[in-house]
Amino acid sequence: MAVIPDFFGLNLGHFSIKLAEIKRVGTKARLEAIGSTPTSVGLLNNDSDAGVKSLANEINKACRNSGIKSRNCVMSVPESAVFSRLITLPKVTDKEVGEAIQWALKPLVPLGLEEVNVSFLEIDQKVIDGNTFSNWYVVAAPKELIQRYQLSMEAAGVNLLAVETESLALTRMVVYNYPQFAKKDIMIVDMGAENTNVILSRNGVVMFSQTISTGSNAITKVISSDLGVDMVQAEKYKITYGLDTTQAEGKVAKSVEPILQIISAEILRTLSYYKEKIGGTGISEVFVSGGGSDLLKFNEYLQAKLNIGVINSNPIANFEQDPMLGQKLQNVHLSSFNVSLGLALKGLL
Ligand SMILES: Nc1ncnc2c1ncn2[C@@H]1O[C@H](COP(=O)(O)OP(=O)(O)OP(=O)(O)O)[C@@H](O)[C@H]1O
Ligand SMILES: [Mg+2]
Incomplete structure (x- = not known):
């Protein structure tokens, strides 16, 4: 390199x-x-x-x-600003790949192809009925x-x-x-302020990504409105009590849970997509990260919902x-x- x-x-x-x-x-x-x-x-x-x-x-x-x-x-x-998709194409020569991907991408991207930068990476190949197909992870970013x-x-x-x-x-x-997960299929959940990104990677290469437009700020807003406190106070409640039902009479946790429900439902959908459409050795671990992932009891909550080990990534x-x-x-x-x-x-x- x-x-x-x-x-x-x-x-x-x-x-x-x-x-x-x-x-x-x-x-x-x-x-x-x-x-x-x-x-x-x-x-x-x-x-x-x-x-x-x-x-x-x-x-x-x-x-x-x-x-x-x-x-x-x-x-x-x-x-959230890029379009990305796993595209399966019949095996073509290196020279033909660019054009084949442009053709496949055209009906999928909401912008004209001249308005985006396209990049692609081969994830793997599979043989179906004697024909070889390649899976490409394609990204289109607005110029x-x-x-x-x-x-x-x-x-x-x-x-x-x-x-x-x-x-x-x-x-x-x-x-x-x-590094012990470098050769595995992993899921990464990045919970930020406005968005939560859900990513699937294989051998260190991204093969799927999705943005859920619900992040940690949505939790602050719902605490503020449910408990009738301003955003500064709501932020403090979020950080102090999170999803812990044993604190603050469980009131904060009760407000927080529906937001986590939205996020975990989307993660479960992605896990089904992995099983049904991508396939592989299985997702053994989910790595959570982003400021919002430090929510108290978030790890335990997700673990119970997904039935998969959850690691707070350092x-x-x-x-x-x-x-x-x-x-x-x-x-x-x-x-x-x-x-x-x-x-x-x-x-x-
Ligand atoms: N201990 C905590 N518990 C829960 N949430 C927290 C904690 N600490 C910070 N946050 C929340 O984390 C969010 C910020 O995370 P991060 O810095 O990853 O976001 P961002 O990358 O700037 O946002 P985005 O990815 O949506 O553009 C804020 O909503 C903040 O309230
Ligand atoms: Mg972020």
């Missing part, structure tokens, strides 16, 4: 803008710098010149806050969005090296930190020991850095 210059990972989340930089020590990663800045309302969807500028300012602010050294960056495009990112980076004086999906970064984060579980780590992680909510750390690990796997 080509040597990539030093860079930081940048994840634009609805809750916060997150940055992480690592240093390569042999085959291991050492955390170099990490930090975030809150995302102001509307910042991510403002495509005006002023919007591009304010995003650039926020990125610079986050760079300063987190002590990032490099001016190169690899950033993620939100899973307009990528161009806007490019403009913001230029305005921030940052050199954008690459853009990749959150699902790719998350898969890298899990596989790097939990995005630096396999990092090099570092005496300065405690200091670097002061004021850092590590679960939120799932994507940015996955981006920062690019090139190491």
Whole structure:
């Protein structure tokens, strides 16, 4: 693999803008710098010149806050903004693949093909009635969005090296930190503020991803409305009591549960899709991550609903020991850095 210059990972989340930089020590990663800045309302969807500028300012602010050294960056495009699909095609030559995928994609993508960047990766092959078919994981990302990112980076004086999906970064984060699962089929659930991403990966390669437009903020809203408290108080209740029915007379848990019900129902649908349409050795573990996954009793809840082991992923579980780590992680909510750390690990796997 080509040597990539030093860079930081940048994840634009609805809750916060997150940055992480690592240093390569042999085959291991050492955390170099990490930090975030809150995302102001509307910042991510403002495509005006002023919007591009304010995003650039926020990125610079986050760079300063987190002590990032490099001016190169690899950033993620939100899973909700891309179209992705597993497409099965009869085996064709390498030369013909691009065109075959464009044809298959055309009726599926809501935008014109000239408006998207298409990338694809072969997952596996199967033989049916003597004919070989390939499964391709295809991603179409809107060019307009990528161009806007490019403009913001230029305005921030940052050199954008690459853009990749959150699902790719998350898969890298899990596989790097939990190498014992590198050759398995795994599910990753990333619960953020506005969205929850559900991803299936095989051998470290994404083969399915889906965004549920219900995230942890929906929980805060429902607590606020059910208990008649403001959002600040509701956020505190969410963090303190979560799904624990033994606390606060079970009132908070009762409000929270229906939101988790929506998410677990979607996860179960994805597991059925895996069984019926993809097939394989089976999903033995679900890795949960994202700020929202720290909800009290979330792990137990999901485990009971899915009947599968649930692991709260630690995005630096396999990092090099570092005496300065405690200091670097002061004021850092590590679960939120799932994507940015996955981006920062690019090139190491
Ligand atoms: N201990 C906790 N328990 C439950 N939820 C929490 C906890 N700590 C933070 N959160 C929630 O996590 C969310 C932020 O998570 P994260 O940083 O992963 O989101 P994001 O990536 O910015 O958002 P999105 O992925 O939707 O764009 C917020 O809704 C916050 O309230
Ligand atoms: Mg997120």
